[in-house]
Amino acid sequence: xxxTETRVITKRIHDRPEDSWTIDGALAxxxxxxxxxxxxxxxxxxxxxxxxASGLRGRxxxxxPTATKWSFLPAGSYPRYLVVNADEGExxxxxxxxxxxxxxxxxxxxxxxxxxxxxxxLAFVYIRGEFALGYERLEQxxxxxxxxxxxxxxxxxxxxxxxxxxxxxAGAYICGEETALxxxxxxxxxxxxxxxxxxxxxxxYAKPTVVNNVETISTLPxxxxxGGEEYAKLGxxxxxxxxxxxxxxxxxxxxxxxxxxxxxFRDLLYSPELxxxxxxxxxxxxxxxxxxxxxxxxxxxxxxxxxxxxxFLEQNLGVMLGSGAVMVFDxxxxxxxxxxxxxxxxxxxxxxxxxxxxxxxxxxxxxxYRIAHGQGRPQDFDMLLDxxxxxxxxxxxxxxxQTTICPLGPSVVSPVASLQKYFRDEVLxxxxxxxxxxxxxx
Amino acid sequence: MMFTPENLExxxxxxxxxxxxxxxxxxxxxxxxxxxxxxxxxxMREIAALTRVEPAEVLGTCSxxxxxxxxxxxxLVVSVCTNVTCLxxxxxxxxxxxxxxxxxxxxxxxxxxxxxxxxxxPAMQVNYEFHEGLTPEMAEEIVEAYKRxxxxxxxxSGGRVS
Numbered sequence: 393x394x395x396t397e398t399r400v401i402t403k404r405i406h407d408r409p410e411d412s413w414t415i416d417g418a419l420a421x422x423x424x425x426x427x428x429x430x431x432x433x434x435x436x437x438x439x440x441x442x443x444x445a446s447g448l449r450g451r452x453x454x455x456x457p458t459a460t461k462w463s464f465l466p467a468g469s470y471p472r473y474l475v476v477n478a479d480e481g482e483x484x485x486x487x488x489x490x491x492x493x494x495x496x497x498x499x500x501x502x503x504x505x506x507x508x509x510x511x512x513x514l515a516f517v518y519i520r521g522e523f524a525l526g527y528e529r530l531e532q533x534x535x536x537x538x539x540x541x542x543x544x545x546x547x548x549x550x551x552x553x554x555x556x557x558x559x560x561x562a563g564a565y566i567c568g569e570e571t572a573l574x575x576x577x578x579x580x581x582x583x584x585x586x587x588x589x590x591x592x593x594x595x596x597y598a599k600p601t602v603v604n605n606v607e608t609i610s611t612l613p614x615x616x617x618x619g620g621e622e623y624a625k626l627g628x629x630x631x632x633x634x635x636x637x638x639x640x641x642x643x644x645x646x647x648x649x650x651x652x653x654x655x656x657f658r659d660l661l662y663s664p665e666l667x668x669x670x671x672x673x674x675x676x677x678x679x680x681x682x683x684x685x686x687x688x689x690x691x692x693x694x695x696x697x698x699x700x701x702x703x704f705l706e707q708n709l710g711v712m713l714g715s716g717a718v719m720v721f722d723x724x725x726x727x728x729x730x731x732x733x734x735x736x737x738x739x740x741x742x743x744x745x746x747x748x749x750x751x752x753x754x755x756x757x758x759x760x761y762r763i764a765h766g767q768g769r770p771q772d773f774d775m776l777l778d779x780x781x782x783x784x785x786x787x788x789x790x791x792x793x794q795t796t797i798c799p800l801g802p803s804v805v806s807p808v809a810s811l812q813k814y815f816r817d818e819v820l821x822x823x824x825x826x827x828x829x830x831x832x833x834x
Numbered sequence: 835m836m837f838t839p840e841n842l843e844x845x846x847x848x849x850x851x852x853x854x855x856x857x858x859x860x861x862x863x864x865x866x867x868x869x870x871x872x873x874x875x876x877x878m879r880e881i882a883a884l885t886r887v888e889p890a891e892v893l894g895t896c897s898x899x900x901x902x903x904x905x906x907x908x909x910l911v912v913s914v915c916t917n918v919t920c921l922x923x924x925x926x927x928x929x930x931x932x933x934x935x936x937x938x939x940x941x942x943x944x945x946x947x948x949x950x951x952x953x954x955x956p957a958m959q960v961n962y963e964f965h966e967g968l969t970p971e972m973a974e975e976i977v978e979a980y981k982r983x984x985x986x987x988x989x990x991s992g993g994r995v996s
Contacts, residue, residue, distance in 0.1 A: 482948075521901045576860070582898060638952060641955075
């Protein structure tokens with residue numbers, strides 16, 4: 393079956409490639425109409441009616457219902473802050489960068505709607521430090537929006553005030569974790585906080601705070617404009633709407649594709665207007681369905697024909713749709729090498745706060761390195777599982793059980809658990825080094 | 835180092851945007867690094883004064899983040915991704931070629947994690963400007979274009995330097 397894109401939040405980007413990020417381009421294609429509609433329907437109708445009815449779930453990775461997250465804010469406690477998580481760093485995810493660079497006004501409009509709904513007058517966008525162009529365009533867009541009266545005092549005569557501070561990170565994947573992000577925004581090292589208290593109760597500057605992803609916020613203008621119930625007609629079951637999938641690796645047409653939730657991985661990889669098939673018409677050996685932290689799937693029919701549906705994937709295949717990044721590897725790829733490079737990533741990015749992660753990710757990386765480079769010992773695989781069991785007890789059910797504050801440590805378990813599940817024999821066949829190296833698992 | 839009068843004014847405006855001054859450490863460090871080409875101890879002392887914290891707290895924060903270079907790195911920071919999508923599409927070859935080619939005070943080649951440019955892998959940044967779909971030869975040609983002045987680089991923290 394052939395599937396095409398359903399462009400909701402990427403429509404302006406495709407319709408106006410020459411000026412989608414400018415105020416003129418944005419206004420000529422309906423920008424800030426959602427904000428007017430939001431003011432017209434009133435504060436309470438946004439979160440409790442429209443967003444709730446839309447079924448919108450967070451697009452950053454965890455998939456938590458947005459309206460529910462907002463509802464956790466304690467009544468009568470001010471000031472409240474809205475923080476947009478634009479610290480996109482999950483390997484193979486590149487949707488937020490596109491949404492920021494090419495449609496910053498859609499993001500600002502969404503921020504204004506969310507801030508109005510939760511009664512927040514100062515919002516922050518924490519943008520990944522490496523996104524120099526995105527930062528520049530967003531700053532420019534904020535200035536333009538202020539000049540046109542979409543930000544500032546008494547926006548569009550509504551009596552609502554809002555300012556946005558765009559804050560650049562400086563190179564730390566961990567700051568994509570919401571409590572580490574808040575620490576970083578306060579001028580500290582980006583290390584996760586123990587929860588509770590959750591950010592909704594004590595977040596930025598110990599004030600009630602909502603942290604939402606760029607794509608989540610960018611969807612709000614459309615939900616308000618279409619109506620929540622209409623939006624919920626897109627998608628499938630509890631995975632409503634569209635998502636932007638970042639498709640990369642061995643496909644003919646890598647890129648960002650916005651599709652309705654519920655289409656299958658095969659649709660995404662092989663449809664002529666989406667992935668277009670595998671490079672050189674080879675076969676899929678395995679793919680990572682939801683960013684580097686997710687467990688893997690293989691080229692088996694039951695995996696390729698699985699729907700892009702958060703609940704289905706979690707319940708039936710034990711993987712997460714995560715950040716919406718799909719990385720494809722063909723039959724020429726050594727899975728141990730990919731697992732090693734992912735482990736190296738997590739070892740590099742571990743903030744060092746929790747011992748199992750700080751030490752464990754490094755050990756997993758070293759052992760995977762020697763396996764991937766032909767120097768593994770026969771007992772190495774079981775040692776890997778043992779190390780992983782100390783980070784995420786019950787290895788193959790990871791990443792839900794964890795001995796760490798945040799999910800970064802358990803994420804290193806995903807590639808190891810995936811090797812165990814699908815490539816154990818292939819990896820063991822690579823472990824032909826001498827078993828007398830004086831390192832022991834037990 | 836001291837902030838230039840113009841940058842000092844910008845720095846004070848940045849501090850004023852935040853409910854707490856300490857939040858301005860990262861943006862001020864970017865500003866200093868774009869001005870000087872690195873983040874010097876003197877710069878961190880000045881940032882401490884502006885944000886009303888101890889210099890050790892500024893160092894404590896800044897040393898956590900990979901973008902801050904606490905030694906001079908030259909005019910061009912070339913960041914090459916070798917994470918998995920780039921790994922299987924030629925990123926390590928680009929890195930190896932550039933690291934061998936540039937061993938000088940002007941060009942600083944570093945291996946970095948995923949840059950969110952996987953749709954155009956392999957990818958690199960030169961002073962945080964993206965360059966995608968590379969071969970080792972193309973990557974070298976891009977660096978050379980910066981060296982010849984045909985491409986105008988951002989500051990080493992990715993800001994526009996006037």
